[in-house]
Amino acid sequence: MPSNEPPAPRTKDVSIGDIRIPDLFRDLPDAVIIADETQRITWYNTAFQTLFGYSQQELIGQSAEQLYAAPQSYEKQRSAGFSVAVEDLDHNYEMRYKRKDGTSFLTRTTGGPIRDKEGRVMGLFAIIRDISQTRAIEDLLHRLFDISTDQALDQSGKILAILKLGCAHFKTDSALVSWVQGERYTILYSYSDLVDIPRGTVFPLGDTYCSEMLNSGGPLACHTAKQSQFGTHPCYDLFLLETYIGVPLIVDGEIFGTLNFTSPEERHPFEAGDLEVIKMFAAWVGQQLNFEKATNQLPTETTTLT
Incomplete structure (x- = not known):
């Protein structure tokens, strides 16, 4: 019988040439997160762990929805600004997220689809900078x-x-x-x-x-x-x-x-x-x-x- 479970996250296997995508972002000082087309988290860097308060594997496979301070913000980004179907959209925006401890903070976020040479969507990414201070x-x-x-x-x-x-x-x-x-x-x-x-x-x-x-x-x-x-x-x-x-x-x-x-x-x-x-x-x-x-x-x- 076919399984009802969603497929396992696969962004970790995505590469550009010989370079795995996470390797491009691993050492950036800003928080970086990668998700699949369904907004399930597949990878994030050390700066993300520090900013949001999660351990290395704690969020893998979970929905990005829990990171948003307001549910309506997630829905708006999912249906518009962060949609894999949107072309030529400005993906720089301010967003309020919440940490594991529940505290919220304001960010400047750059995000959008990750595509291969043929334009196929391989996943989604966001680079997040805390601007609350x-x-x-x-x-x-x-x-x-x-x-x-x-x-x-x-x-x-x-x-x-x-x-x-x-x-x-x-x-x-x-x-x-x-x-x-x-x-x-x-x-x-x-x-x-x-x-x-x-x-x-x-x-x-x-x-x-x-x-x-x-x-x-x-x-x-x-x-x-x-x-x-x-x-x-x-x-x-x-x-x-x-x-x-x-x-x-x-x-x-x-x-x-x-x-x-x-x-x-x-x-x-x-x-x-x-x-x-x-x-x-x-x-x-x-x-x-x-x-x-x-x-x-x-x-x-x-x-x-x-």
Whole structure:
């Protein structure tokens, strides 16, 4: 009796001349996936495994549908943009996929049929690049620009709006702008869902994570303090802050203080790009502080804040 089982995936045997198709894509830095004409996955490279979170053979023979963040996106690509029957179609598009853990991300995808010299379809391919971080930074820049040019906000309102935006981006509860004089750490601006710290509140610099950050000379981040060098820091004993990301604030070309975002809860690990993003936030806050300095609103060494 004939079997009801679909034929085994065969893309792994497809070659161009003496070169097997997977060998062309194996070492590319972008994720590459190959499927047969029915959208069953036959091969993917190491970069795909890293991006999507699957092991080497876990998806072989399964439908590509499970990779799409929205079922309707799969149907649209199956019936149009990724169809083996479509000729002369632009196969470069943005698509939102989902990882094995269920998280979704935005990509720039190039995909289409793989054909032999006679035009016969041998399979389908897609080259996938994660652009979610790039798009997020673009969106942040637009929002920061909107805040800085909002005529309804004064300088203080703009800084607080930037701090609120930073908390949302870094998934933290609180944000501080500090003025550092020697070992004095003075709060200038505070935004928090948990507790309000009044302007002019002073802490010993050594009791803050920012002391470590300033010693490092650049941005510093920690997503679980108790399992890091911060676990024995005085700040952890005093405030039990698990999450911290901070950076020096530059005003008029000199270090003026710090910008930091914190939370008593752990979060997923920071990425290298987050250290660049907080420098971007610091540049915008520093710009507002420069405006304050130009109008004599910024504290100086002889200023006492109350």
